[in-house]
Structure formats: C-alpha cells, structure tokens
Amino acid sequence: MLIFSIESSCDETAAAVVEVSSENGKTNYNILSNIVSSQIDIHKLYGGVVPEIASRAHADVISSVVDDAFQEAGLKPSDIDAVAVTFAPGLIGSLLVGVSFAKALASSLEIPLIPVNHIEAHAAAAYLENPELTPPLIALIVSGGHTSMYDVSDYTTFRVIGETRDDAAGEAFDKVGRVIGLSYPAGREMDRLAEIGLNGKDYNRIPLPSPAIPDKSLDFSFSGLKTAALNYVNNTKQSLKIPDGETLPQNIIENFAASFTQTVTEGICKKLSAALEEGKYSSLVFAGGVAANSHLRRAVASLCMDHGVNFYAPAVSLCGDNAAMVAAAGYHLLKKGVVAKSSLNAYASDEGAQRYMENFKL
Ligand code: KG4
Numbered sequence: 001m002l003i004f005s006i007e008s009s010c011d012e013t014a015a016a017v018v019e020v021s022s023e024n025g026k027t028n029y030n031i032l033s034n035i036v037s038s039q040i041d042i043h044k045l046y047g048g049v050v051p052e053i054a055s056r057a058h059a060d061v062i063s064s065v066v067d068d069a070f071q072e073a074g075l076k077p078s079d080i081d082a083v084a085v086t087f088a089p090g091l092i093g094s095l096l097v098g099v100s101f102a103k104a105l106a107s108s109l110e111i112p113l114i115p116v117n118h119i120e121a122h123a124a125a126a127y128l129e130n131p132e133l134t135p136p137l138i139a140l141i142v143s144g145g146h147t148s149m150y151d152v153s154d155y156t157t158f159r160v161i162g163e164t165r166d167d168a169a170g171e172a173f174d175k176v177g178r179v180i181g182l183s184y185p186a187g188r189e190m191d192r193l194a195e196i197g198l199n200g201k202d203y204n205r206i207p208l209p210s211p212a213i214p215d216k217s218l219d220f221s222f223s224g225l226k227t228a229a230l231n232y233v234n235n236t237k238q239s240l241k242i243p244d245g246e247t248l249p250q251n252i253i254e255n256f257a258a259s260f261t262q263t264v265t266e267g268i269c270k271k272l273s274a275a276l277e278e279g280k281y282s283s284l285v286f287a288g289g290v291a292a293n294s295h296l297r298r299a300v301a302s303l304c305m306d307h308g309v310n311f312y313a314p315a316v317s318l319c320g321d322n323a324a325m326v327a328a329a330g331y332h333l334l335k336k337g338v339v340a341k342s343s344l345n346a347y348a349s350d351e352g353a354q355r356y357m358e359n360f361k362l
C-alpha cells in the first residue's frame with residue numbers, strides 16, 4: 001500500500017510517500033520520498049517560531065513540497081492509496097495548512113484520509129527502519145514541545161505515564177542556548193559544545209536543579225532548571241563585567257553546555273529508570289527532535305542495556321519533524337479503520353487530539 005503523508009505542525013513543511021506491506025505480523029516500510037522544507041532561516045531572525053509567520057510559510061511552500069515528494073518517489077497522485085496528515089498537537093495555523101491540503105488531495109482522489117497525532121508519529125518513526133519492532137513498548141518522546149513517556153500497548157493505544165508539567169526539554173535547550181548567543185534552534189549546537197566541555201581537562205560541573213520532580217510520579221519540570229541556567233549565565237556575565245550584547249568566553253560556554261546537558265540527561269534517565277524498574281517493557285522507543293542529542297541517546301541506550309530492554313531510536317534524520325513518520329503511524333490507524341470525515345479539523349493540544357480520536361473504537 002502506498003501512503004502519502006503531510007506534516008506541518010510547527011516549522012517544517014514535509015511530505016512523503018511510504019510503501020507499507022505486512023506479512024506474517026511483520027510490517028515493512030519503504031520510504032520512497034521524504035521531503036522536509038525547514039523554516040528555520042525565517043524564525044532564526046526572531047529567536048523562535050512566530051506562529052503567524054509559520055502558517056504563511058507553510059502556505060507558500062506546501063504545493064511544491066508535495067510535488068517534490070511525488071517526483072522523488074516517481075509516482076503520480078493517482079498511484080497512492082491513502083493520505084495521512086498530522087492534525088494535532090501543534091500550532092493551529094500551521095496544522096490547518098497541512099490538514100486542508102490533505103483533505104483536498106484525499107477528496108479529489110477519493111481515497112481515505114487518516115488523522116495522525118504528531119507525538120504518536122514521532123514514536124512510529126522507529127518502526128520505519130526496524131521491521132522487527134512491534135508494541136507493546138515504552139516510548140520516550142522528547143522534542144521542542146513535549147517531554148513524555150507513554151505506555152504503548154498496541155500501535156494505536158498510547159497512555160501517558162509521565163510528562164513535563166511545564167516546559168519541554170527542547171524548549172529549554174533552545175532558550176538556554178539563546179542566552180549564550182546561539183541561534184534558534186540551539187539544541188544541536190548545545191550538543192556539540194557539551195561534547196567539547198565534557199572532554200575538556202578543566203570540566204567543572206555547575207550545580208543545576210534536576211528536571212526529575214522529586215516525588216513518586218514519572219513527571220518532569222524544566223522551568224526551574226531553565227531559570228537557574230539563565231541566572232548562572234547572567235550572574236557570570238556580571239561578575240566578569242561582560243557588556244550587554246557580548247557573550248561569555250568559549251571555555252565557560254562549553255563547561256556550561258556540558259553541565260546543562262548532563263543535568264537534563266540525568267533527570268530524564270532517573271524517571272526513565274523508575275519506569276523500567278517494574279520490568280514491564282522489553283522494548284523502548286526514544287524519539288522526537290531531542291532524541292538526536294548524542295549524550296542523551298547514549299545514556300538512554302545504556303540504561304536500556306542495564307534493564308535488559310531493547311533500545312530503538314530513529315536515525316537522527318528521522319528524529320526531527322518529517323512526514324515519513326506520519327505515514328508509518330497512519331498505516332496502523334488505517335488498518336484499524338480510522339478514516340477522517342471531510343469535516344476533519346486541527347487541534348492545538350494533545351487533549352483535543354484524544355477527544356477527537358474517541359470517535360473511533362480503538
Ligand atoms: O521534534 P522536533 O523537530 O519539533 C517538535 O515537535 O518540537 O524537535 C525540535 C527540537 C528543538 O528544540 C531542537 O533544539 C531540538 O529538537 N534538538 C536537539 C538536538 N537536535 C534537535 N536538542 C538537543 N540536542 C540535539 N542534538
């Protein structure tokens with residue numbers, strides 16, 4: 001079956017064609033095209049995503065991104081069997097561009113339209129390269145908008161077992177990176193600087209508050225860590241008499257990036273370890289934009305090894321927002337009969353997405 005998919009929940013306009021086939025309970029995914037058009041260069045100027053500009057930028061490029069996806073796959077619209085689209089959660093104006101386009105495409109071709117939850121799509125990215133991977137599993141999704149752990153009992157049943165009560169980890173990386181002079185999104189550069197800091201002979205870890213909430217829950221909080229990190233930067237600038245507009249010396253930045261990254265990594269691993277303690281899971285999926293972080297990735301993989309859990313993380317290129325992951329999630333929804341009506345709308349929150357999905361018996 002050929003699934004065409006669209007993703008436009010935040011600042012990437014993406015379209016893909018994925019050929020999916022199932023045999024003896026095993027599903028194979030063949031990515032025929034996976035086009036991602038990033039708006040980063042536009043939002044960089046403002047230090048973060050500006051929702052209205054994001055919606056307009058999606059409208060500018062969506063037709064050409066869709067054309068490119070067909071062209072790269074060597075297919076035409078009449079070849080495809082279904083259209084999958086991210087309908088929630090995300091920026092409402094951004095989501096609506098993708099949803100409206102997908103509706104028009106599916107209706108003109110008279111083929112099913114599949115509504116996909118963006119977070120569940122991040123988890124499904126791990127299936128693309130690992131046909132042996134099947135639920136039940138635990139999914140740790142860490143992105144610019146989410147830091148959550150899910151009990152995934154089957155392809156379409158996700159139950160939150162732990163989540164952030166305020167900011168997401170990716171958002172903290174971006175905000176903290178900004179005060180040390182990095183451009184948006186800062187996660188990747190923080191990763192690189194942390195590597196240098198950790199390997200430096202003068203590494204001196206700065207004490208920062210853990211994002212693991214000190215209670216029995218599996219929840220996180222990144223706002224305290226974010227504030228403490230911002231205060232550290234401002235206080236250090238003041239004590240070194242660094243003028244406004246100038247940044248800290250490189251060795252201090254590297255030491256800081258390493259300390260921040262270690263604090264995030266240890267906090268996430270603490271709650272993850274508690275989730276794995278019961279021995280309920282044999283596989284873990286680590287996905288979302290921040291799953292590209294080399295330190296966190298190594299730590300989560302090693303924690304899984306300690307607990308005898310199989311570790312799966314999408315390739316770095318499939319961790320960030322893309323449409324191939326939407327097709328993978330969409331395939332399993334379609335198999336369960338999830339087809340949207342022509343009145344499909346977009347929802348900003350995960351709760352909105354959950355309520356909409358109650359229309360289907362999953
Ligand atoms: O999943 P994603 O592409 O978009 C959302 O759904 O939010 O995630 C984007 C986030 C950004 O905050 C970005 O800074 C972060 O992922 N990110 C990283 C790394 N690469 C991307 N954070 C830490 N280390 C990285 N290597």
Ligand code: ZN
Binds near residue numbers: 118122143144320321
């Ligand atoms: Zn995402």
